[in-house]
Amino acid sequence: MNKIECVCAVGAQLGEGPLWSAKDQAVWFVDIKGRQIHRFDTRGGALTSWQAPEEVGFIVKATGDRWIAGLKSGLHAFTPDTGKFTLIARVDSDRPKNRLNDGYVDAAGRLWFGSMDNEESQPTGSLYRFDARGLQRCDENYVITNGPTTSPDGRTLYHVDTLQRVIYAFDLNDGEIGNRRVFARIEKSGAYPDGPATDSAGCVWIGLFGGWAVQRYSPGGELLQTIDMPVANCTKVTFGGSDLRTLYITTAWKGLSKEQLATQPLAGGLFSTRVDTAGVSPNEVRYDG
Template identity: 85%
Template sequence: MSKVECVCAVGAQLGEGPLWSATDQAVWFVDIKGRQIHCFDTRRRALTSWQAPEEVGFVVKAPGGRFVAGMKSGLYSFDPSDGKFTLITRVDSDKPRNRLNDGYVDAAGRLWFGSMDNDESQPTGSLYRFDNRGLRRCDENYVITNGPTVSPDGRTLYHVDTLERIIYAFDLNNGELSNRRVFVRIDKAGAYPDGPAIDAEGCVWIGLFGGWGVQRFSPQGELLQTIEMPVANCTKVAFGGDDLRTLYITTAWKGLSKEQIAAQPLAGGLFATRVGTAGVAPNEVRYDG
């Protein structure tokens, strides 16, 4: 593994959801609280940004160069060519304090994502599936959801209950979930599991909010590797580069005091390091509309 480098000192309040795009050799990610979608061109080391009308929890690839964005009120189509957002479907309309937080597209084109209490206090969040069959709630009673991600063989879905510090595993069969079980409990002092990602060996990488790093777990839940970071709040990783062995890491300064921010001047930046295991290329969401 190479040294960790801050490749884009964007200063995101709550950087999240890095997504590799081989088409433009770029990392897409969001600043949830800043209501921004960012695109970091890794060839020019240049950043392009779009302002979102609401807090935006994630973007995932869609056909035709578009994206699906998970925002406070629901799922929207986002076209970077003109910066327009078009509503696809509202989510949790009966829970106005909720917002969407993290998302993943499996190999079948199904979008899995979570909602959460924006005040981070009530268990009003749920795990959802969205595809051509529409929107379906698959699990509930979360305060802060993170993930999901899916194993390379498509048989296991991982989802995070951040406040309980638990990563769950589900059996996944034709888009249906069953057999929820504890995959890993995070026991590092002060650390909360944030966004998960999967590599080609089926290992789960997890950003540690308040934990100063990223951890990698085997499919059996054994801790294999820890990447130490110069900032406390590490939110999620994505694998990029031509060989999918460059690990990009989003971070945040949310929750830090003025003194802590001064001591962590790169908090909220996008970081990168080279790793020995390749990741899995992201998929495009498939839906009618």
């Protein structure tokens, strides 16, 4: 049994995108619907928060000790010292009901992220790549996107179609993706795959929204492990600590009734547990702007 601890009872409406920062020994994450960026100091337990001007889908590091946030309107440079957001590139400006959701940086410094219908009903979402070549739509026709993440060797990219309850795998070659196929389907009743992350063994971890758990899949798509959680909506994991074996898990209270919230007082908190296999250190976006 894995011991689960709520390390920060932040009460995020839609906590998402945890990111380990070794430099400050902190977990950064967002509350999409609360329009907040959070930084949890794992050494002393302090929580620092910034208000975003729009719904914020993710926060990632960039070279030069910089940050990039995915807001509803597009990619923005974020400066923690001032709390300022500066537009880099608009995304889906022709689809005003869309917002950005979840992002990831591969080993080559390319930023991958998704857009989605904020009303969660129309397949207007896409998978994007942002690098020195600019912004590129790489796949589309998603209602709710999540991820992506890549295998440790950088040859496979995983992306989640949440409403279809499927995780896709793509071949990845020099920033180009192809050969989309089903990696795994979520069979657990009432559970929807949320954010993915990979560990150093190439296994894929999936947060289950409505599933009371996170799950670990082998590189071949076999379910290896389920970690039961005390809250229903588990969104994504990141690996932290000096050995990258502390698993941090974001959660959400979005969609829960008052009665359900009463039985899940820690919903929306940041949780942690120890795991046997280390994760992979996060990468930085190679961005010259």
